[in-house]
Amino acid sequence: MGRIGAANNLGTVIGPVSGGLLAAVGLVFPLYGVAALTALMAIATALWLPQSPHQPTARTVSLGKVLRSGLGAYADPRLRDLLLTGVMLFMSFALIQQTLGFLFQDHFGLSPAAAARALGLTMMAAAVTSLFGQIVVVQWLRAPATLLVALAVPALGVGALILWLADRQLVMSFAVLLVGLGLGFGMPAIMSLASLRVSSEEQGRVAGLASACPALGFILGPLVGTGLYTLDHRWPYLLVLSLMVPLAWLAWRLVRSAAASA
Numbered sequence: 001m002g003r004i005g006a007a008n009n010l011g012t013v014i015g016p017v018s019g020g021l022l023a024a025v026g027l028v029f030p031l032y033g034v035a036a037l038t039a040l041m042a043i044a045t046a047l048w049l050p051q052s053p054h055q056p057t058a059r060t061v062s063l064g065k066v067l068r069s070g071l072g073a074y075a076d077p078r079l080r081d082l083l084l085t086g087v088m089l090f091m092s093f094a095l096i097q098q099t100l101g102f103l104f105q106d107h108f109g110l111s112p113a114a115a116a117r118a119l120g121l122t123m124m125a126a127a128v129t130s131l132f133g134q135i136v137v138v139q140w141l142r143a144p145a146t147l148l149v150a151l152a153v154p155a156l157g158v159g160a161l162i163l164w165l166a167d168r169q170l171v172m173s174f175a176v177l178l179v180g181l182g183l184g185f186g187m188p189a190i191m192s193l194a195s196l197r198v199s200s201e202e203q204g205r206v207a208g209l210a211s212a213c214p215a216l217g218f219i220l221g222p223l224v225g226t227g228l229y230t231l232d233h234r235w236p237y238l239l240v241l242s243l244m245v246p247l248a249w250l251a252w253r254l255v256r257s258a259a260a261s262a
Contacts, residue, residue, distance in 0.1 A: 002130070003248060006245065010134065018123075020123055021117070022241050024114075024115035027112065027113070069198075078090075079198075083188070083194070086191060088217070089217065089238045090218060090221065091217040092156055093156075094218045095237075096159075096222070098221060098225050099225045099226065101115050101119040106233060121173075124175055125180070126176045126179060127180060130178070130183055133181050145193045148185040148188065149189045149190070149209075149256055150251050153182070153247045155178045155179070155182030157241060160241040162174065162178070164184035187214075190210060194206045224236075
């Protein structure tokens with residue numbers, strides 16, 4: 001489950017990197033890249049994806065009931081703190097990712113192409129630190145999931161603080177490295193902890209709910225972040241910094257719960 005979360009997380013980080021680099025060549029090139037990747041996925045699915053052992057049954061539940069059940073899972077006491085942590089982690093990352101290019105362009109007087117190139121390189125560096133966190137710390141050192149969550153919060157918080165205060169592009173890029181590292185720690189831990197809290201019959205449901213955290217974060221983050229950016233260029237990072245308060249509380253709850261069950 002942690003590896004599935006790591007793969008999801010890597011795609012979320014590497015996607016903006018690729019888009020930023022392609023946009024430096026031409027602003028519409030990322031759209032061509034999406035079309036090409038979709039074609040490759042269709043071919044790979046047809047050739048190599050194994051058949052699912054699941055046997056479909058007649059649908060007896062209404063769409064409304066399914067939606068209510070899915071949204072109600074965020075109130076499930078077994079999963080509530082983990083899912084909220086995952087949503088806020090990705091909301092924080094989305095806030096930074098969606099506004100940083102504008103900040104580079106406005107604060108340093110860059111052209112749109114130059115700003116896209118700078119953002120792409122910065123996000124590529126964030127992808128490297130995220131990959132380091134997932135491969136070295138998560139997979140190789142096998143750090144406990146609760147420790148990973150506890151490390152993710154200060155990494156994100158320090159990164160947001162630097163972005164709020166810094167006036168140099170290199171320093172801002174270093175801040176995004178910390179944000180990528182925090183995301184690399186956080187989401188695999190959320191996936192693995194969630195899977196351990198339910199029975200084997202609920203694993204598929206939990207995997208779907210945890211995978212929805214990035215989507216919810218990327219819905220809320222750009223919406224809130226760009227709105228705040230129009231008021232003040234640094235306010236999105238101040239919001240991320242303020243989100244560290246509930247995130248720190250949630251991380252403390254996770255660590256305390258793990259210590260009590262040990």
